[in-house]
Amino acid sequence: MADRKTYHHGALRQALIDGAKEILAESGHEQFSLNEVARRAGVSTAAPYRHFTNRDDLLSAVAEEGYRTLADDLEKATGLVGLGGAYVRFAHEHPGLFVTMFRSRPGGEASAAGEAAFGTLLRAVVAAQESGEIVSHASPELTARSIWATLHGLAVLHLQRPHERYGLGGEPEELAATTLSALLGVKPG
Amino acid sequence: MADRKTYHHGALRQALIDGAKEILAESGHEQFSLNEVARRAGVSTAAPYRHFTNRDDLLSAVAEEGYRTLADDLEKATGLVGLGGAYVRFAHEHPGLFVTMFRSRPGGEASAAGEAAFGTLLRAVVAAQESGEIVSHASPELTARSIWATLHGLAVLHLQRPHERYGLGGEPEELAATTLSALLGVKPG
DNA sequence: ATGCGATGTGAACGGCACTAACATAGCAGC
DNA sequence: GCTGCTATGTTAGTGCCGTTCACATCGCAT
Structure with missing residues (x-):
């Protein structure tokens, strides 16, 4: 993982929100996955928890x-x-x-x-x-x-x-x- | 498992539907779990698949x-x-x-x-x-x-x-x- | 009585949400 | 500029989930 330039993402919070919207648009609410959002943002599956308390x-x-x-x-x-x-x-x-x-x-x-x-x-x-x-x-x-x-x-x-x-x-x-x-x-x- | 009298349940299909309703009433749609339904019916988690193609x-x-x-x-x-x-x-x-x-x-x-x-x-x-x-x-x-x-x-x-x-x-x-x-x-x- | 199809089991797979311990880096005060 | 605090990232792990597969059991028609 972490094939980005810097160790820190820089704007992960918004990137996660945008990625989540993307998934919702493609696959709908029921198919939404937090891990998938993290993957798209190019971070580990644990990273989102630095910005949101949980999936919800x-x-x-x-x-x-x-x-x-x-x-x-x-x-x-x-x-x-x-x-x-x-x-x-x-x-x-x-x-x-x-x-x-x-x-x-x-x-x-x-x-x-x-x-x-x-x-x-x-x-x-x-x-x-x-x-x-x-x-x-x-x-x-x-x-x-x-x-x-x-x-x-x-x-x-x-x-x-x-x-x-x-x-x-x-x-x-x-x-x-x-x-x-x-x-x-x-x-x- | 299988602490019921007979190996076959007898009316598992309806028992699963009833159990599902129970869970929906208690915890709501988002918390629904197929494994939990099977557990309540006293059967293995694979048993429901004899009566329904999948959770949906x-x-x-x-x-x-x-x-x-x-x-x-x-x-x-x-x-x-x-x-x-x-x-x-x-x-x-x-x-x-x-x-x-x-x-x-x-x-x-x-x-x-x-x-x-x-x-x-x-x-x-x-x-x-x-x-x-x-x-x-x-x-x-x-x-x-x-x-x-x-x-x-x-x-x-x-x-x-x-x-x-x-x-x-x-x-x-x-x-x-x-x-x-x-x-x-x-x-x- | 036999054997076939329906129904149930146990063990496995990969994916999920989430957590804990650790690594890195940005930045504030000296 | 160095030091160290804190924010933000990673790795590895837990337990639950849906689903599948090979196998066990049983009811029933022949």
């Missing part, structure tokens, strides 16, 4: 970056339907990362970036209510939470190949548009 | 039974809100099983029991439209799919402890009722 800690750091990327994607979107499309598309394009982000963690802590993403959704809902894009008699918070649940369920079911038959296999944007339209009567404009 | 095959059989239980629960529920509450409650009461049922399987096949569950949802949506419980301008199929996505997202997010703060930590029935109400304007009656 690394995955949490990866998830954190995922939340930031998702929040950015949602920021870029315009309109409620656009935001919904961006949410489902993120899951579509980064399925392994998406699963990692929302894996069930018994004692999982909250994520600052996750909060930011929800904040963006909330603002979009308020804007949609003000512009008349949607009509909801419930509070913006409840409406936002409900739409989030819908988008999240859409994203998760979309990743399930066997459920393609229910019409959940189409393009993310179309999926989000038709679904939000069916529930809220939003126009795809 | 056993989990699929477990998931199939889960789909049947879920379909039964949904059948028993009355009204769209009742059905939604039953869906989220199922996830709440059997989180490990729920995760196993909807884990991302690359080449996963469809489940007959899963179809039945969706059929029940579809009928409930049609009934709700006819009784005036909800007003949707979309087709029953699209509406049912959209509601399914909402309920599924609600269930998944409900299992995420860190997201309790968004109000997703309450009772399953209340969660389903307020969410469906916010999106469709259904009355909690």
